[in-house]
Amino acid sequence: MDDLNRRIVGLLLRDGRATFQEIGAAVGLSAPAVKRRVDLMRARGEISGFAAIVDPHALGWDIEAYIEIFCRGNVSPAELQRELGGIPEVVGVATITGDADAIVHVMAASMAGIEESVERIRSTGRVERTRTSVVMSRLIDRPVRPRGGA
Amino acid sequence: MDDLNRRIVGLLLRDGRATFQEIGAAVGLSAPAVKRRVDLMRARGEISGFAAIVDPHALGWDIEAYIEIFCRGNVSPAELQRELGGIPEVVGVATITGDADAIVHVMAASMAGIEESVERIRSTGRVERTRTSVVMSRLIDRPVRPRGGA
DNA sequence: CGTGAAACTTGATGCTT
DNA sequence: AAGCATCAAGTTTCACG
Numbered sequence: 142m143d144d145l146n147r148r149i150v151g152l153l154l155r156d157g158r159a160t161f162q163e164i165g166a167a168v169g170l171s172a173p174a175v176k177r178r179v180d181l182m183r184a185r186g187e188i189s190g191f192a193a194i195v196d197p198h199a200l201g202w203d204i205e206a207y208i209e210i211f212c213r214g215n216v217s218p219a220e221l222q223r224e225l226g227g228i229p230e231v232v233g234v235a236t237i238t239g240d241a242d243a244i245v246h247v248m249a250a251s252m253a254g255i256e257e258s259v260e261r262i263r264s265t266g267r268v269e270r271t272r273t274s275v276v277m278s279r280l281i282d283r284p285v286r287p288r289g290g291a
Numbered sequence: 292m293d294d295l296n297r298r299i300v301g302l303l304l305r306d307g308r309a310t311f312q313e314i315g316a317a318v319g320l321s322a323p324a325v326k327r328r329v330d331l332m333r334a335r336g337e338i339s340g341f342a343a344i345v346d347p348h349a350l351g352w353d354i355e356a357y358i359e360i361f362c363r364g365n366v367s368p369a370e371l372q373r374e375l376g377g378i379p380e381v382v383g384v385a386t387i388t389g390d391a392d393a394i395v396h397v398m399a400a401s402m403a404g405i406e407e408s409v410e411r412i413r414s415t416g417r418v419e420r421t422r423t424s425v426v427m428s429r430l431i432d433r434p435v436r437p438r439g440g441a
Numbered sequence: 442c443g444t445g446a447a448a449c450t451t452g453a454t455g456c457t458t
Numbered sequence: 459a460a461g462c463a464t465c466a467a468g469t470t471t472c473a474c475g
Contacts, residue, residue: 162467172469177442191343192304192305195304232431232433235430236384236430262410264407276385312451323449323453
């Protein structure tokens with residue numbers, strides 16, 4: 142990816158609804174040129190999509206937790222993705238090194254919602270044990286930025 | 292927030308560049324009605340913005356990790372926020388229940404970058420011990436988060 | 442890869458119900 | 459609050475350098 146694309150991505154990270162014209166004016170390109178670059182980046186998977194950034198509180202999600210999961214036998218990442226992807230409260234999943242097999246980030250409306258999510262995760266079958274850490278206060282949550290400037 | 296707004300938000304979470312007309316067709320509203328609702332939600336902060344979803348690899352972030360930190364004595368959240376906020380690789384911090392005091396989410400260009408981040412976190416003074424889990428593969432990452440939580 | 446122009450689609454806004 | 463009409467603005471395709 143060249144520097145021009147990095148600048149375009151930087152702008153789209155800050156405003157995903159910026160017009161191609163605006164972006165073009167900012168980076169010194171015409172709108173069609175910007176569109177072609179963005180289309181290419183989407184086709185290559187560098188940009189996987191666009192989304193609204195929503196205040197979790199507005200959705201009624203007042204509590205969040207990290208749930209480490211320990212599985213029996215082998216866990217296929219694809220399987221985990223399929224099983225957990227269907228739970229809307231699950232906002233993040235990653236397989237990790239260390240004693241746990243994966244870490245799951247969930248949001249919920251109440252402690253009961255967290256418990257329910259844990260139950261659903263456990264009931265997927267392969268999960269042997271979970272360890273839940275409820276978030277007391279979120280201190281930092283930044284969007285990921287391009288390395289070396291935007 | 293009523294049910295109609297929730298449906299609109301749901302569509303915008305899946306496609307942040309959907310047109311008002313498309314959304315309107317899906318929820319049974321005219322395009323201007325959708326726009327007015329979206330404008331209101333933005334004004335109220337329920338939707339804090341729109342962003343491109345970018346592959347971290349394309350941005351030069353090849354590795355990520357979760358670092359649990361264990362502090363000696365009392366940790367003030369404000370202090371943690373101040374200390375860790377200065378590390379650009381730190382994209383998320385939350386104090387949690389359980390044995391660890393906080394969990395820190397870091398992105399880096401290489402394993403050396405992770406190590407460096409851990410070192411910087413340790414050197415903030417109050418941190419006694421850390422436990423790092425390197426992400427092997429990220430399966431889900433949904434951008435349901437407010438912007439600028441730093 | 443880039444530009445500029447043309448046809449089409451959306452966005453934004455005032456007015457009416 | 460929603461719909462409709464309207465004009466400005468952005469998108470998209472294409473021929474071309």
